[in-house]
Structure formats: structure tokens, C-alpha cells
Amino acid sequence: MSDPVTATAPARTSRRARQPRGDLAPFRTFHLIFYLIMGIGSASAIGAYVWVLNASLKTNTDFIGTSPFALTATWSFGNFAEAWRSAGVATYFGNSLLVGVGATALGVGLSVLAAYPLARIRFRGSAIILAVFVSGLMVPWMVTFIPLYLTLQDFGLLDTQLGLILVYATYNLPFNIFVMVGFMKTLPRELEEAAAVDGAGPAATFVRVIVPLLGPGMASITIISFLNNWNEFFYALVFISTPERMTLPVGLWQLNQAATYGSQWVTLFAAMMITVLPVLIVFAFLQKHITRGLTAGSLK
Template sequence: MGSIMGIRHPIIRIFFYLILGAWSITVLYPLLWTLLDALKDNKQFYANPPWALPDVPLLWSNFTYVWETYNFGKYFTNSLIVTLGSTVLGLVLSATTAYVLARYPFRGSNVLFLLYISSMMVPFSLALIPLFFLMNKLNLINTSIGLILVYATTLIAFGVFVLVGFFKTLPKELEEAAAIDGASYFGTFFRVMLPLSQPGLVTVAIVNILNIWNEYFVGLVLVNDPDHYTLPIGIAVMQAEMQYRTEWGPLFAGLFISIVPVLIMYIFFQRQIASGITAGAVK
């Protein structure tokens, strides 16, 4: 927005504002549509166009209904535990790996870095069958810990790819000053280097949270116990349980419940996301 305000020609500024306005409408329209349909019953849904405003009174009870009847409270809690646990574990593993590769190069470190990057190009679906047998042998099927371990390890490559660039640009004098003050390798990493890489950490965390929160395929393969369903699986199960009579209001309410946490997170961390991407590009 600041770069647009710096444009002096009024016609060009209006043109950019129109583009941003059109883009905002295309982004907000699906969210508004989902909320409006979540406040309707089936009679309103079939009698009026999908984009029509709901009748008064608004059916806010659809949210309570789907939360209690279809166990969305349990699914929401499971998604929250799995997402936060795998994100924290993935950040710790990727940050420590990236720090070693960036600050303490050794013979074969470049090859190892390329292996991490190349693993991002391999479709994860190819590993699902051996992964299922491995998790079953470790008794981690139908457990939140199993999902956390799988998600965390699959996100290491992206974290290493982003954070290596951040760690390489940090001045070596910081490590030397920390060593003079008596800091150990771990103390230097956690007290000095890790806080300085906060923009990269936030960027990696946001991307990981979005991927994990919306992930469906791996969760469907590794979890068949309703007590451990995450939100994407819960929505699919909910639609299947409706069978021949789809309750559109509660279904859209469930979809909106799954959208709200990600939307709130982006609203609060949009500046960090933008600064992290920009800093990573410059570095």
C-alpha cells in the first residue's frame, strides 16, 4: 500500500486501487458466501439463489448443532493439537538443521542440503503405503502423536530451504561475541541466532500451519478412529453421514468453523508474513 501511495499520477493510482478492490472482492466473496449459507436451513437454500441473504432470524444454531451433534468440538481440538505440535517440532528440527548447514559447513553439507531440497519434489503419496506399515508397526496408527511426527518430518525440507538463507547472512561476529561471554553452542543458537531469524521462522510456521490444518489425505490413511479425526476428515465424514439428505446449513457452518482460525491467524500475522517473505527474497 505504501508503494501505491507513492505513485503521483492519479489515474495510475486509481487503476491500482481498482485492481486491489477487484482482488479483495474475489477473496472475500467465498468467505461471505460460506457464512451466509451457514445461516440458512434447507428450505431457504433450495427456495432462493445460493447468494441470497438468509431470512431473519438467522440460524446461528447451525454452528451449535454441528459443534455438538457432529463432534466438531472434538475434531477442532484434535486439529489444534496436531497443528501446533507438528509445527513446533518441525520448526525445532528444521531450524537446528539449517543452522548447522549454514554456519558449520562440512564435507558433503552441500549435497545434504540438495537432498533436502530435492525431497520437496517427490510426491508424498508415493510414501504412504510404506509409511502406513511403519506407523502400524510402531503402534502409532490412530494417534495424534503419529500424525504430529509425520507432519513435522515432512515439513523439515521447506524449513531448511528457507532458514539456511537467513542463517548464512547473520554476522559471524555475533557468535564470536557470544563465545567470549561464555555461551555454549546451544546458548548461542537459542539466545542469539534463533531470535534474529524470527522473520524466517514466522514465515515457515505460517506456511506449515496452513498445510497441516487443511491436510486430509495423510490423516485419512493414518486415522480411522473418530476420536482422533481432524477437521478436514470430520467434514468429509459429516457429509457422508448425511447420505441422501444433505443439511447444507450445518455443512457450511462446519466449513466456516474450519476457516476462521486460519483467517484470524493471517490477520494478526500478516505483517510478519510479508516481512519474512521479503527478507528471505533479499537475502
């Protein structure tokens, strides 16, 4: 009679041989399909940027007289200088930078102050307050611009950069608070207990102990808020009417109207590249912070 242990040994050995070595998961068919879909999407996005760059380096005569997909033979880098000076992109760029940085700093600061008591201090009604903040994510912007317009008009902030900064800062608050609350809940409470033993009050504990640990979370909401503020078009179009105070998205819309009726297409494409490049550079260098900050609250 054969030993059961000996009889099952080859089967176990064959199963071990079929298992993948190391930490790599076995390659399956749906992996290939997923990679193909992602590759097609990436190629389409990169192709769009390459097409805009190619069009921005043409002359108006070449752009109108040749195929839209024909490679440029002129390399007119002066289009960027023309868009920056004559088309007013420098003014739009400065306005967007001022509004984007100001709204991002104000929104991130307020979200951190609001998230700390919701995540670290136990009190009755904290879950309800957090739910009220998060419900702001479900409010469509179409139903808010009329009350905001009337409010800014009453306070004398209509057609001002300060009013746009306040609107952008509050617009990003629900998402920022939601992310920071999840991030702060991952921090061990022993840190605050040790600070209390050393005699630190709640304010000192928050500034000296909690804030230095919020780097990944604050980096993620800072980048996302700035990108949202940089690309926002509708509120800037409704609340700003003076050309000298318009932001880049509204300025590009003005340039699009000029290109439609004046055939200044290469100036428009050059302005689009000037607008997109800072966003691409920031996201390329800081995308790891975005991923780490957003996923830090998923595990505890």
C-alpha cells in the same frame, strides 16, 4: 555562438519536469490491469466466504426451497451450536488443534536445529546435505503415503494422533529448513565471534545469541506449517480411521456425506465457517511476519 551548457539547460529542465516527484513510480497501463486482476481475484475469494456465511445462517427449508444466492431472512445462529455439539465439530476441532500445534512445534524445532550447522558452520558436504533436504520439496505426496502407511503400521502408530504429528512434522521439514538456512545466512558472523571471545561455546552461542534473532524466520515457518497442518486432508484420511481421532478436514468430508444423503446442508456450512475463521484470524494478524520472514533471506 550560444553556450552549449545554456542550450541544453531547457532540455534538462523539461526532463526534470516530466520525472515523478518523490519515491512514487510513474503509473502505467499494466499497473491498472494488474490491480484489476488482483481486485477480481480478491472479490471472488471474499464472495465465496460471504456466500458460505449466508448459507450457514439459513434453515434447511430456506436453503433447499430458495435460490442459493438469496439472502437469508432467518439468521439461524443455532446452526453453529448444532454443528459444534451434535455434528462432532468440537471433537474434530480439538483433534486438529492438538495435531496442528504438536506437529508445528516439533517441525519448527527440528528445522531450526538442522538449519544452524548448514548455515553457520563450514564443513565439507554441507551443500549436498542442504540439497538433499530441499529435494524433499519435489517429492509428490502420492508416492509417499504407502511407505508411510507401512512404517506407521510397523511401529504401532497407525490410527494414532502421534503418528499423524510425526508425519506432518517431517512433511514440512524441507521447506522450513530451506527458509531458515536463508534467514540464518543474513546474520553477521561477528556475533558468534564476539560470543566466542566472551567464552561461550557453540551450544551457548546458539541458544543465547542466534535463537533470539530468529523471530521473523521462525514466525513465518510456524504460521505456514500450522496452516498446512490445519488444512491437510489426504494423510489424515488414510492414516486415521477412528471417528473420535479425525481432524477437521476429514470431519468436514464426513459432514458432506451426511449432507448429501440427509440434506443437512446448513450444518455443513456452519462447520465450514467454524473451520475457516481461526485460519483467517491468524493469517490477518500475522501476515506481516510471514512476509518479513520469507523475504529476510533474499537480501544480505
